[in-house]
Amino acid sequence: MGQTLAEKIIARAAGREHVRPGEIVTCSVDLAMMHDSGGPRRIKPVLEKLGAKVWDADKVVVITDHFVPAVDVQSAEILNLTREWVVAQGIENFYDMQGICHVVLPERGHLLPGMFVVGGDSHSPTGGAFGCFMFGVGATDMAGIVATGETWIKVPETISIDWSGKMPRGTCAKDIMLKLCASLGMDGGDYQVIQYSGNVISSFDMAERMTLCNMAAELGAQTGIVAADNTTLDFIENTIGARPEAQNWHGDADASYRKTLRFDAGALIPQVAAPHSPANAAGVDEQASAKITQAYIGACTGAKLNDLQMAAEVLAGRQIARDIRLLIAPASVRELAQATKDGTLGILLAAGATLLPSGCGACAGYGAGVLGEGDVCIASTARNFQGRMGSKSARVYLGSPYTVAASAIAGEICDPRPFLDGGVL
Amino acid sequence: MNDQTGRAWVFGDNVDTDQLAPGIYIKRPIAELARHCLEGLAPDFASSVSPGDCVVAGKNFGAGSSREQAAEALRHLGVKAIIAQSFGGIFYRNAINFGLLPLICADASSIGNGDILRIDASSGEVFNLTREQNYQAEAIPAHLLQIINAGGLLPYLETRLGVKTKND
Ligand code: SF4
Numbered sequence: 001m002g003q004t005l006a007e008k009i010i011a012r013a014a015g016r017e018h019v020r021p022g023e024i025v026t027c028s029v030d031l032a033m034m035h036d037s038g039g040p041r042r043i044k045p046v047l048e049k050l051g052a053k054v055w056d057a058d059k060v061v062v063i064t065d066h067f068v069p070a071v072d073v074q075s076a077e078i079l080n081l082t083r084e085w086v087v088a089q090g091i092e093n094f095y096d097m098q099g100i101c102h103v104v105l106p107e108r109g110h111l112l113p114g115m116f117v118v119g120g121d122s123h124s125p126t127g128g129a130f131g132c133f134m135f136g137v138g139a140t141d142m143a144g145i146v147a148t149g150e151t152w153i154k155v156p157e158t159i160s161i162d163w164s165g166k167m168p169r170g171t172c173a174k175d176i177m178l179k180l181c182a183s184l185g186m187d188g189g190d191y192q193v194i195q196y197s198g199n200v201i202s203s204f205d206m207a208e209r210m211t212l213c214n215m216a217a218e219l220g221a222q223t224g225i226v227a228a229d230n231t232t233l234d235f236i237e238n239t240i241g242a243r244p245e246a247q248n249w250h251g252d253a254d255a256s257y258r259k260t261l262r263f264d265a266g267a268l269i270p271q272v273a274a275p276h277s278p279a280n281a282a283g284v285d286e287q288a289s290a291k292i293t294q295a296y297i298g299a300c301t302g303a304k305l306n307d308l309q310m311a312a313e314v315l316a317g318r319q320i321a322r323d324i325r326l327l328i329a330p331a332s333v334r335e336l337a338q339a340t341k342d343g344t345l346g347i348l349l350a351a352g353a354t355l356l357p358s359g360c361g362a363c364a365g366y367g368a369g370v371l372g373e374g375d376v377c378i379a380s381t382a383r384n385f386q387g388r389m390g391s392k393s394a395r396v397y398l399g400s401p402y403t404v405a406a407s408a409i410a411g412e413i414c415d416p417r418p419f420l421d422g423g424v425l
Numbered sequence: 426m427n428d429q430t431g432r433a434w435v436f437g438d439n440v441d442t443d444q445l446a447p448g449i450y451i452k453r454p455i456a457e458l459a460r461h462c463l464e465g466l467a468p469d470f471a472s473s474v475s476p477g478d479c480v481v482a483g484k485n486f487g488a489g490s491s492r493e494q495a496a497e498a499l500r501h502l503g504v505k506a507i508i509a510q511s512f513g514g515i516f517y518r519n520a521i522n523f524g525l526l527p528l529i530c531a532d533a534s535s536i537g538n539g540d541i542l543r544i545d546a547s548s549g550e551v552f553n554l555t556r557e558q559n560y561q562a563e564a565i566p567a568h569l570l571q572i573i574n575a576g577g578l579l580p581y582l583e584t585r586l587g588v589k590t591k592n593d
Pocket of ligand 1: 101121359
């Protein structure tokens, strides 16, 4: 019996030829990523108690993104503790205020196909876009991992999700994920692996694949994964200046999957999730005309360069509604530099957008742009749980960058398709 | 912790981490948070549960967020084992990390509230002394039992790393 991609990676990390779903094995960790919120401030006291140091400073990446830039003394102190700790531990892979961890990690060339990676954040599945097995753990798990370099795992089954056909204009990976949240529910992933395939996935660039894997978290999966292909290897080569060895990190032809679900991309329309769950997604027409007070393009899910470009396509030559604000927090400093260079940023600002720092920002209610009582926001983020972005009485809808931009122009939730390709509005 | 006896507290499917560790108390110390553990489903649970008791549930116990306090609250109240038809994945990890024994058992629904259970952790056998029935849960591998028996991942590592240093 063959193995799925995830099983092969786990077997390799466990020093085994084969693993089968349900088995519990101990794996060597190739890389551990943590951020300022769940990282050093939680890990440091535990390591001190254990009298341990990080097992291998070269295999630890620390990124500040949750509390940046500091908005109060407490945030400033957490950031300073983080900075001091990485120096004390000799960790050189430290990215301070360079963007959101899930985007910065691959941008700086840390992810290669076949790696077994843990992240101290629930959206760690994002790394699966690079053909790695990357999943999120809590602070205690992470402390154990950095002390020993290993962790146990119950080998998950793989659910294969295939999207084939032609993506209609005005739809993107975010719409696919919202559609899946509605169809499968937030526990549809059952802590298994979701492997994405099909001609739509092959045609997606790395940023879109990252969106798919990122929101595997919203499906309750342990992680998402896309097998590496030339798109993956080209991206990595451009980043680190060398093409990774073309190892065979693919599932075997006779691997067994828990189930295979097939979707027709041609039937997809822009999706919007109503408050307070991504699973409340439906076609944009069902939510259209809901008044908004804020539009937010941000987060690891929805503010990468291509997300900003999607928004710019809609906003080019237009103005946002007078009675709303459009906030944009690019996912990383590098993506922002690119958007500045290629004119995307100029279009967004000319339309009336406010530029915010690169970081988690308002996504989890940490930074600038949080919502007040009665606010109604449409966001390109991954989660719209009650109270997450600020006030408990605020209502958050989720949509693609196209849909968020169109809604910002209309002042209400709005289908982006008429705005594209010279549509009149 | 082989062979322990305790009373069963029975719950249904999809008991989530918000029911185990309600979000509004999440920043409070664990002793206070634990007083609200499962209060929405069984208001007397936190005040009446005794050390060594077991929680019994249906499918997807511990669904939802990655918050470790969901497991920590149960441990704080003295719960030793959870017998369920299935578990939320992150909760299952957190349960072991906090020294709880999470047993996957297809027959969990045969257990009644208040039944007295004896559990053999190493074999995964559950003896229902009240109903005179036996159930077989999936056994936990020995190295994970070591973590559970140590009281969780951190106490386990303390011993393991401590031993390592001595041997170095
Ligand atoms: S941007 Fe939001 S979803 Fe992404 S890591 Fe930050 S808080 Fe989490």
